[in-house]
Amino acid sequence: MLEDTIIAISTPLGYGGLGIVRLSGKKSLAIAKKLFKSKKNKAQIPPRHPILGNLYHFEQKEFFEEAYLTYIPSPHTYTREDMVEISCHGSPVILEEVVRLGIKAGARHARPGEFTLRAYQRGRIDILQAEAINDIIQAPSYRQVKISFSQLGGSLSQKIASLRNQIINLLSQIEASIEFPEEGLRISAKQISKTMEKAIHSLKKLVESYNLGKTLSEGLTLAITGRKNVGKSTLFNSLLQKERAIVTPYPGTTRDYLCDKLNINSSIFTLIDMAGFGSPLHPAEKEGMKRGKILASQADGVLLLLDSSQGESSEDFKLIRKFKNKKTILLFNKIDIPQKMSKKNIKSRAESLPALGISALKGTNLGKLKEMIHEFFVPSQKQGEEIILHLRQKLLLEAMLDCLIDGQRLLKEGHPEEIYAEEIRKTIPLIGQLTGEIRMDDIIEEIFSKFCVGK
Numbered sequence: 142m143l144e145d146t147i148i149a150i151s152t153p154l155g156y157g158g159l160g161i162v163r164l165s166g167k168k169s170l171a172i173a174k175k176l177f178k179s180k181k182n183k184a185q186i187p188p189r190h191p192i193l194g195n196l197y198h199f200e201q202k203e204f205f206e207e208a209y210l211t212y213i214p215s216p217h218t219y220t221r222e223d224m225v226e227i228s229c230h231g232s233p234v235i236l237e238e239v240v241r242l243g244i245k246a247g248a249r250h251a252r253p254g255e256f257t258l259r260a261y262q263r264g265r266i267d268i269l270q271a272e273a274i275n276d277i278i279q280a281p282s283y284r285q286v287k288i289s290f291s292q293l294g295g296s297l298s299q300k301i302a303s304l305r306n307q308i309i310n311l312l313s314q315i316e317a318s319i320e321f322p323e324e325g326l327r328i329s330a331k332q333i334s335k336t337m338e339k340a341i342h343s344l345k346k347l348v349e350s351y352n353l354g355k356t357l358s359e360g361l362t363l364a365i366t367g368r369k370n371v372g373k374s375t376l377f378n379s380l381l382q383k384e385r386a387i388v389t390p391y392p393g394t395t396r397d398y399l400c401d402k403l404n405i406n407s408s409i410f411t412l413i414d415m416a417g418f419g420s421p422l423h424p425a426e427k428e429g430m431k432r433g434k435i436l437a438s439q440a441d442g443v444l445l446l447l448d449s450s451q452g453e454s455s456e457d458f459k460l461i462r463k464f465k466n467k468k469t470i471l472l473f474n475k476i477d478i479p480q481k482m483s484k485k486n487i488k489s490r491a492e493s494l495p496a497l498g499i500s501a502l503k504g505t506n507l508g509k510l511k512e513m514i515h516e517f518f519v520p521s522q523k524q525g526e527e528i529i530l531h532l533r534q535k536l537l538l539e540a541m542l543d544c545l546i547d548g549q550r551l552l553k554e555g556h557p558e559e560i561y562a563e564e565i566r567k568t569i570p571l572i573g574q575l576t577g578e579i580r581m582d583d584i585i586e587e588i589f590s591k592f593c594v595g596k
């Protein structure tokens with residue numbers, strides 16, 4: 142497969158000022174030469190230098206477009222193979238014709254992410270860097286771009302490499318003391334424990350960084366819940382600043398749930414508006430409540446809305462009890478009209494929950510609410526701290542952490558070196574999976590399938 146020369150459109154398909162077709166592989170230049178004739182010197186295509194020419198249709202025997210061609214010989218290319226970039230007008234017809242002719246001339250259409258896959262297979266980047274490339278392309282915020290750019294440069298890979306060295310050093314010291322117990326190579330259990338503690342600390346910090354990473358990449362889900370008619374859909378619309386959900390004065394308006402994204406200071410939240418709780422008057426309402434219950438329990442956080450223009454009800458208390466152990470912000474809505482609810486009474490039953498009075502209708506305190514959401518749900522980042530953005534990475538780091546914690550426990554319980562060294566050793570293949578040094582075909586396939594064609 143690596144022997145094939147691949148071709149694909151690298152720019153988004155559509156009409157645009159420019160469009161780029163890329164080739165990678167041994168035959169890139171030979172194929173490109175069949176499609177492209179330089180205006181100046183017909184024979185010479187100097188490397189790393191865009192040259193102007195015309196695209197030649199070798200079936201119709203005619204020129205059909207002006208283009209720039211850049212030939213970049215291996216190994217200093219994106220894929221480490223010979224590459225050619227053909228840049229012309231961003232016309233889907235032209236770009237697709239260039240690809241079709243390229244395939245006729247001997248190339249194969251690239252699969253999603255195949256250029257980057259080759260960069261990985263040829264050892265130019267590891268899997269963490271490949272993930273960073275796609276993260277840069279798909280970044281929903283500039284803040285994530287900065288994190289991913291640093292990881293593309295190897296910041297996370299280096300951190301993992303240093304962790305790996307730490308663990309390997311530790312293992313070799315333990316092994317030396319097992320083999321030559323009398324030769325003064327023995328390191329003390331205290332020393333081993335200290336080194337392990339350091340590794341555990343670094344791992345813990347990385348695992349925890351996913352709490353922030355998740356808010357920046359896929360985002361957190363926030364369920365807006367409460368009794369019927371308290372203003373959930375109004376709040377949903379006001380936060381999104383669009384008339385997304387239907388609002389009426391009649392209880393039981395929302396039945397199917399709605400989701401939409403809200404960006405607060407680069408952190409992404411998926412807001413969910415759902416059916417309100419109360420006695421259902423229709424089977425669809427009943428089903429909506431059932432689903433709402435599940436959605437709210439699965440969400441990362443809850444905005445629990447109360448209608449403070451009404452007296453507190455047993456249903457409100459029931460909901461407070463229900464979400465007490467979840468990350469919940471309590472909202473007293475409708476503060477623009479006369480108030481009947483005793484906020485003191487409510488707060489006494491929900492002491493630990495942050496609370497705020499708002500008017501979803503008039504927009505009162507919604508800026509404050511956004512600040513509150515950010516502060517409550519998004520962990521702060523310390524300068525220079527590495528942030529992981531992928532669940533895959535978090536799960537592997539967590540598995541490593543478990544091994545080290547087990548090793549530490551066995552050491553403290555006084556088990557022999559062989560026993561706890563075994564636990565520490567289990568982290569090595571996990572690191573290999575994390576960086577892609579150990580190839581796991583299904584995981585590699587999953588990672589690259591998320592890429593666009595042409596990257």
Ligand SMILES: Nc1nc2c(ncn2[C@@H]2O[C@H](COP(=O)(O)OP(=O)(O)OP(=O)(O)O)[C@@H](O)[C@H]2O)c(=O)[nH]1
Nearest residue numbers: 369370371372373374375390393394395417501502
């Ligand atoms: N005065 C006032 N009225 C509000 C406010 N928020 C919502 N309302 C009104 O309350 C009624 C119900 O609003 P919705 O947003 O549909 O309430 P909901 O919680 O989504 O209702 P269901 O979908 O039926 O559960 C509408 O008439 C809104 O205009 C507010 O802050 N102040």
Ligand SMILES: [Mg+2]
Nearest residue numbers: 373374394395
């Ligand atoms: Mg509603």
